Amino acid sequence: MSANIVTIRNLSKIYQQGDINVTALDNISLDIASGEFLALMGPSGSGKSTLLHIIAGIDRPTNGECRVQDIDVAKLNESQLADWRNQNVGFVFQTFNLIPVLTAYENVELPLLLTRMNRAERRKQVEIALEIVGLADRAKHLPKQLSGGQEQRVAIARALVTDPALVVADEPTGNLDSHSAQEVLGVLRTLSRDAGKTVIMVTHDPKAAAFGSRQIHLEKGELSK
């Protein structure tokens, strides 16, 4: 294992729900090594998705520090965060979150529109990404013309098309049948093992977690193991 890509120290997240403070994360410290495939487990409401969102720069901690590639993500403003996410993080969601009116190719190309790549360079990258997930022949299909497993693979292609160091996946197999889930988990493991990407995956499913190189558990906002 190489150097840490994520360093979390004394991280807390407290939500205000009316007059009540709800502690989602309570004083968490964690290191994630580069190239690791980390499975983040825990029951509903344990704070695992909140932790993933803070690492990915789409939520901010109440206290503590979360450094990704030595950058304190919480200190970036909205625009800097948008650029940072585009360049450093690939996202895979439980519900795929593909843009329904765009084809598989156009969905994968979206993050590249924010880079300085020209059309030919973008085309090359998109084709490689779709090739990796085994969907080069589905490039012109709209999301509704794909199966759930294929949609999630397109989402993975979109996550890796910018060649980010970090791929975060929030319950990526939650909406898939077991066969499709195996395919998607296989792709994520390949990304970590063969391409050296750091993958952080939130899951309820122990079978899915078993694909990870390390598993950690959250319970009521605290690391339990």
Add this chain to the structure above:
Amino acid sequence: MALPLNYSFRNALVRWRSTIATVLGIALVVFVFVLLQSLAAGIEKSSSNTGDPRNIMVVRKGSTAESASLISRQTLTEIRYFEEIARNENGEPIISADVLVLASLPRRDNSGEANVLLRGVTARGMELRPQVKLAAGRWFEAGKREIVVSAKLAKRFANFGIGQSFKTGSATFTVVGWLDGGGSAFDSECWLDADECRSTFERDMYSSFLIRPTDEAAGEKLITRIEADRRFKLKAEKEVEYYRKQTMTAAPIKWLGGFLAVMMSVGAVFAAMNTMYAAVGARTREIGTLRVLGFRRRAVVAALLLEGGLLALVGGVLGCAIAFYWNGYTTATMGMETFSEIVFEFRVTPKLVLEGLAFAVIVGLIGTLFPAIRAARLPVISALKSI
């Protein structure tokens, strides 16, 4: 970096029902706006298309229109031999003393009576207005109770067919011809012999003089001379200027067009807003995803504005196209200067089309702005959790 155009375009197509409703709403507003403005443009065009730049028009000071003007025969005698006035080959001064009378005549469709402007005109008057041509039949002959009516009025009034007769004043006139005013205000007139007109309607006074000066400088001098002479109490100006100012009739139509357009556009803005709020509501998670991928707030706002603007533009094109169907259609209204029926054509000009399209896009953008800003302001995490 902006979102691809395909994104805005296809989103509008996907929810085609609400897209069609919005497009039709905006089309209706633009249609009403362009049609009413084209009415006003038609009236203005009719006025501005009238007259010869060389001619001088003389009416009584303070009168707003020829038909409301009275000039004594004595005045004609004094003015007609001014040296600034050109003379024809027979050495006669080129001046026409016209008599204008309003006659209430029955409409062709039995919808009651309306005022028609009758112009008692001399041979000189016809020479001074070469743009008025005979469309059918022949010109009237003096002393025979004959009249030539506008071909456009003939379609709107009873007994205006060639060979037909109608009674007005103390006489019955026979229609012997139809005149074509070439899109000018004369298309709303009937012409008869000036002396016959005066005797039939018992007018001792003239309504106006139309004069051809010897040249441009003489024209200016004549205007100054007539206006400066306190005995006459007359107003003189170039004929084209006189008609250009006769736009009072167009003003309330323009105002009504603007007012209706503003009122209806409020409804259209809400319709567009409703559509876009619904569109944004249904796509909250999608917008959250775009933000996660790195698209900034302004890119999301721009994409939604583009979508709203696109819908509005299509509505604008449709509205203009429907309004254009009426381009050239002849209609009539009561003239506010003469209180007589004036005929004119709807004129959907390129300027009006551009105004209609700009109006549509503005309505679309205003309707989209608030939903777009709301969508962009939503925190990413809240947007992603949206169902």
